[in-house]
Amino acid sequence: MSALDLQGNGKKLDLPVLTAKDFASEQEVRWCPGCGDYSILKQVQAVLPELGVPRENIVFVSGIGCSSRFPYYMETFGIHSIHGRATAIATGLKAARPDLDVWIVGGDGDLLSIGGNHTLHLLRRNLNVNVLLFNNEIYGLTKGQYSPTSPVGFVAKSTPYGALDYPINPLALAVGAGGTFIARAMDRDVKHLREMLKRAHAHKGTSFLEIYQNCVIFNDGAFEDFTEKDVKAENDLFLEHGKPLIFGKNNDKGIKLFGLKPIVVDLTLPNVSKDDLWIHDENDRTKASILTRFFDEPGSEHYMPRPFGVFYVEERFCYENAMLDQLNLAKQKGDGDLDALLRGKETWVVS
Amino acid sequence: MSEVKNRPLHVETKQDVTILFAGDSGDGMQLTGTQFSETTAILGNDLNTFPNYPAEIRAPAGTLAGVSGFQVQFGSKEIFTPGDKIDVLVAMNAAALKANLKLLKEGKIIIANVDGFDAKNLQLANCKTNPLEDGSLVKYHVYAIEIGKLTRMALEGTGLGTKEIDRSKNMFVLGLLFWLYNRPMDYAIKNIQEKFKKKPEIAEANLKALQAGYNYGEATEVFTTRYEVKKAQLPAGTYRHIMGNQATAYALIAASKKSGLPLFLGSYPITPASDILHELSKHKNFGVKTFQAEDEIAAMCAAIGAAYGGCLAVTSTSGPGMDLKEEAIGLAASLELPVVIIDVQRGGPSTGLPTKTEQSDLLMAMFGRHGESPIPIIAANSPADCFNATFEAARLAVEFMTPVICLTDGYIANGAEPWRFPTASELPDFKVKFAAPRNPNDAPFLPYKRNENGAREWAIPGTKGLEHRVGGLEKQHETGNISYDGENHELMTKLRAEKVEKIANAIPLQTIDNGSSKGKLLVLGWGSTYGSIKTAVRDLRDEGYDVSHTHLTYLNPFPKNLGELIYNFDKVLIPELNAGQLSRLIRDKFLVPVEQFNKVQGMPFTVSELKEKIIATLNQKEK
Numbered sequence: 023m024s025a026l027d028l029q030g031n032g033k034k035l036d037l038p039v040l041t042a043k044d045f046a047s048e049q050e051v052r053w054c055p056g057c058g059d060y061s062i063l064k065q066v067q068a069v070l071p072e073l074g075v076p077r078e079n080i081v082f083v084s085g086i087g088c089s090s091r092f093p094y095y096m097e098t099f100g101i102h103s104i105h106g107r108a109t110a111i112a113t114g115l116k117a118a119r120p121d122l123d124v125w126i127v128g129g130d131g132d133l134l135s136i137g138g139n140h141t142l143h144l145l146r147r148n149l150n151v152n153v154l155l156f157n158n159e160i161y162g163l164t165k166g167q168y169s170p171t172s173p174v175g176f177v178a179k180s181t182p183y184g185a186l187d188y189p190i191n192p193l194a195l196a197v198g199a200g201g202t203f204i205a206r207a208m209d210r211d212v213k214h215l216r217e218m219l220k221r222a223h224a225h226k227g228t229s230f231l232e233i234y235q236n237c238v239i240f241n242d243g244a245f246e247d248f249t250e251k252d253v254k255a256e257n258d259l260f261l262e263h264g265k266p267l268i269f270g271k272n273n274d275k276g277i278k279l280f281g282l283k284p285i286v287v288d289l290t291l292p293n294v295s296k297d298d299l300w301i302h303d304e305n306d307r308t309k310a311s312i313l314t315r316f317f318d319e320p321g322s323e324h325y326m327p328r329p330f331g332v333f334y335v336e337e338r339f340c341y342e343n344a345m346l347d348q349l350n351l352a353k354q355k356g357d358g359d360l361d362a363l364l365r366g367k368e369t370w371v372v373s
Numbered sequence: 374m375s376e377v378k379n380r381p382l383h384v385e386t387k388q389d390v391t392i393l394f395a396g397d398s399g400d401g402m403q404l405t406g407t408q409f410s411e412t413t414a415i416l417g418n419d420l421n422t423f424p425n426y427p428a429e430i431r432a433p434a435g436t437l438a439g440v441s442g443f444q445v446q447f448g449s450k451e452i453f454t455p456g457d458k459i460d461v462l463v464a465m466n467a468a469a470l471k472a473n474l475k476l477l478k479e480g481k482i483i484i485a486n487v488d489g490f491d492a493k494n495l496q497l498a499n500c501k502t503n504p505l506e507d508g509s510l511v512k513y514h515v516y517a518i519e520i521g522k523l524t525r526m527a528l529e530g531t532g533l534g535t536k537e538i539d540r541s542k543n544m545f546v547l548g549l550l551f552w553l554y555n556r557p558m559d560y561a562i563k564n565i566q567e568k569f570k571k572k573p574e575i576a577e578a579n580l581k582a583l584q585a586g587y588n589y590g591e592a593t594e595v596f597t598t599r600y601e602v603k604k605a606q607l608p609a610g611t612y613r614h615i616m617g618n619q620a621t622a623y624a625l626i627a628a629s630k631k632s633g634l635p636l637f638l639g640s641y642p643i644t645p646a647s648d649i650l651h652e653l654s655k656h657k658n659f660g661v662k663t664f665q666a667e668d669e670i671a672a673m674c675a676a677i678g679a680a681y682g683g684c685l686a687v688t689s690t691s692g693p694g695m696d697l698k699e700e701a702i703g704l705a706a707s708l709e710l711p712v713v714i715i716d717v718q719r720g721g722p723s724t725g726l727p728t729k730t731e732q733s734d735l736l737m738a739m740f741g742r743h744g745e746s747p748i749p750i751i752a753a754n755s756p757a758d759c760f761n762a763t764f765e766a767a768r769l770a771v772e773f774m775t776p777v778i779c780l781t782d783g784y785i786a787n788g789a790e791p792w793r794f795p796t797a798s799e800l801p802d803f804k805v806k807f808a809a810p811r812n813p814n815d816a817p818f819l820p821y822k823r824n825e826n827g828a829r830e831w832a833i834p835g836t837k838g839l840e841h842r843v844g845g846l847e848k849q850h851e852t853g854n855i856s857y858d859g860e861n862h863e864l865m866t867k868l869r870a871e872k873v874e875k876i877a878n879a880i881p882l883q884t885i886d887n888g889s890s891k892g893k894l895l896v897l898g899w900g901s902t903y904g905s906i907k908t909a910v911r912d913l914r915d916e917g918y919d920v921s922h923t924h925l926t927y928l929n930p931f932p933k934n935l936g937e938l939i940y941n942f943d944k945v946l947i948p949e950l951n952a953g954q955l956s957r958l959i960r961d962k963f964l965v966p967v968e969q970f971n972k973v974q975g976m977p978f979t980v981s982e983l984k985e986k987i988i989a990t991l992n993q994k995e996k
Contacts, residue, residue, distance in 0.1 A: 078836055093842050094855065102842065104703075107674045107704075122835060140667065143667040364796070364797070
């Protein structure tokens with residue numbers, strides 16, 4: 023019998039009722055005043071008590087960057103690791119300990135630039151973990167260089183003449199990599215964010231949740247088109263499974279598909295009906311792929327609103343479970359016998 | 374076999390024999406060599422093997438670059454090396470002969486496949502004339518045999534295509550060598566049947582070719598001598614044949630059993646370490662989890678994740694992979710988590726010589742990370758010793774909560790020898806105690822509180838009341854909270870170093886392997902040079918030279934008495950397959966002048982070059 027029971031045999035303890043406060047560590051939070059990270063931290067701490075997972079079974083793993091300080095502020099297990107590798111460490115942890123509830127927190131630089139490769143492979147392996155991508159389109163901790171999600175032409179410390187890199191579209195990448203849960207939220211819409219956190223956690227597989235997060239110091243207002251009261255209704259498209267794609271201040275705009283081409287239609291016109299609109303289907307990868315391409319600059323020609331919500335969900339086996347199945351299958355033929363292994367097939371005796 | 378003539382057949386007894394099977398990389402020489410060696414081992418000879426092959430899977434056929442060789446020395450005495458010079462050269466083509474003739478002792482045997490010396494093969498090997506005919510081989514016993522043609526004749530009517538038939542010619546050679554050295558064929562027959570279980574027609578072809586080779590020796594009058602090599606007088610016990618990487622894999626499984634920790638391997642394919650991944654992947658019934666990561670970095674990081682979760686975590690790689698893992702190894706050192714890092718060294722820098730051996734990662738293991746980041750280092754000295762070294766690496770990692778680097782190299786990883794294997798009960802258990810759960814009223818958990826070894830507790834997730842955070846940022850002493858305080862950083866740096874130093878209390882003292890404990894010259898080796906040095910020193914001592922041999926398993930920290938042991942000698946000679954890495958460490962630590970002997974030709978030391986160097990060092994006038 024191993025010293026560690028990996029089967030986890032699901033022993034349920036009588037859990038005391040926990041509150042958000044119970045998930046806050048004693049560490050002083052050291053993000054800049056006004057940073058979007060505060061809101062995300064607060065929503066995570068608010069959601070965790072509702073999930074029914076014992077605190078000691080939760081592990082937050084992060085890399086390097088402002089957002090990667092996250093684990094220090096959580097009264098759970100946590101690893102603040104090295105740049106870009108949270109996904110790889112979490113993969114090993116979850117594969118070794120399927121019983122744990124593993125969350126990965128990282129920024130756009132961490133998860134998409136230096137750690138881009140691991141993110142790709144985590145998504146295709148589909149371990150049952152939750153990835154929270156804090157996207158602020160900037161390198162904050164190193165004081166303001168453009169990031170892989172910054173737009174072309176972005177002027178930052180390392181790009182006084184404007185960035186030349188075409189930005190990564192994180193959710194399109196996630197679809198391409200075979201992600202099984204793909205969603206977007208923002209720091210300022212806390213109710214929606216909480217809902218997305220819960221859905222991400224409920225999904226069995228790698229949940230990839232991009233969260234637009236405002237860097238108040240180096241990239242303030244990067245997402246104001248989507249977060250500010252006066253404009254957001256015109257720019258935000260909230261996805262709901264089975265519901266038509268409708269947006270606009272008066273819910274007066276809809277999205278229709280012509281073949282694979284989406285167009286915005288005016289629902290106030292007499293010949294346009296809600297029945298003709300694109301009905302969101304979370305399980306349709308092709309449509310999800312189109313939705314991730316709604317990535318235009320607000321105000322540009324043929325502008326499509328930015329979608330928020332769950333783009334895509336797929337049920338697929340999780341790596342760590344399949345790994346365990348293989349082990350159990352092998353063990354059906356009998357547990358490994360160390361003496362037999364060391365002895366091998368042929369021996370001889372020297373006397 | 375119907376009409377075996379009664380002919381005068383001389384049987385000569387040999388103490389030791391070295392055979393080199395050489396051919397094109399597609400000629401199956403590795404398989405032939407392995408089969409011959411395994412049978413020889415079971416027969417009770419001591420032996421040591423050296424597979425030597427090109428980095429390309431199928432290098433251009435017939436060329437010198439494409440030559441693949443498998444060298445085996447076996448004998449009735451103890452054998453520690455695959456042999457400097459060879460007694461029998463099996464050359465499947467002209468290139469194989471040309472590339473290896475310099476290794477053949479004068480007056481010894483060449484078994485040449487005539488079909489491999491046609492115009493095309495001669496041209497590919499850059500031979501202007503045919504060495505089998507131009508008189509250049511008069512100093513040797515040449516047996517020119519039409520192996521290809523004879524194999525084809527033997528397999529006539531099997532219905533197999535020429536390609537498949539030609540692929541069996543290595544079995545003809547194996548059969549012939551079995552006859553020549555008087556070895557039974559039943560073990561090889563069993564192996565071939567098993568290997569080609571799903572292709573019975575191929576199995577049959579191989580067995581026919583094998584038998585044809587044996588019969589050829591028996592029935593033709595080409596050979597007038599057969600050789601006999603008696604059983605070796607090895608220490609009593611039960612033995613098996615083992616390869617280095619296999620021994621490494623077994624040690625990890627054994628360590629998992631003896632520690633009660635589930636085994637987790639994160640690895641990325643790399644020559645010459647991949648066989649560890651392959652071997653461990655087979656043994657899922659031991660609860661072994663193997664994870665083929667997307668890259669070397671992920672492999673190490675996954676191991677860190679598994680270690681954090683409470684597994685015996687391992688990563689296996691070679692030099693270029695070590696480069697990539699170093700940042701994460703530094704993290705493991707900072708987190709103070711146990712991870713075993715197996716580095717099967719190969720020729721570097723960069724891609725270097727992927728299939729050739731070198732001992733040039735020692736200083737990288739010592740100093741390869743930024744910051745003050747000491748890590749224990751252990752080295753294996755032979756194929757079978759890969760078991761001991763790896764098992765020990767696992768024990769130290771867990772007992773001292775630290776990553777441990779275990780160095781092997783291509784030579785011993787792919788080499789094989791007889792192994793007096795331990796039983797499970799002979800292997801020591803090692804204590805693993807995870808941090809205990811805590812109640813809300815208990816004093817706060819201190820993740821970086823240390824025990825007498827300087828090791829912190831292993832606090833795994835899922836343990837009630839132990840919720841805590843660790844990270845790569847400097848930690849406050851005991852609490853583990855982030856601390857940028859200068860004095861605390863110095864303290865933590867010191868505590869991490871002291872922990873590694875304390876390992877010296879948990880390892881055996883250094884002993885003299887061979888020779889007296891005082892004298893003129895100490896040959897100080899480490900790792901895979903063991904066999905060559907052992908043989909050289911043994912021979913020279915027999916000849917009356919005042920020389921002793923000691924061999925290091927523990928490179929960091931050194932055994933406590935190493936300095937004392939060194940100071941007892943007038944001179945120290947350090948032979949290494951690098952530019953002088955251990956030499957630097959010894960000079961630095963013990964302030965002694967060290968005579969270096971270095972080689973970086975992708976090949977192990979020969980016994981004769983070591984003997985020459987030892988004699989020269991002994992004869993050196995003091996400057």
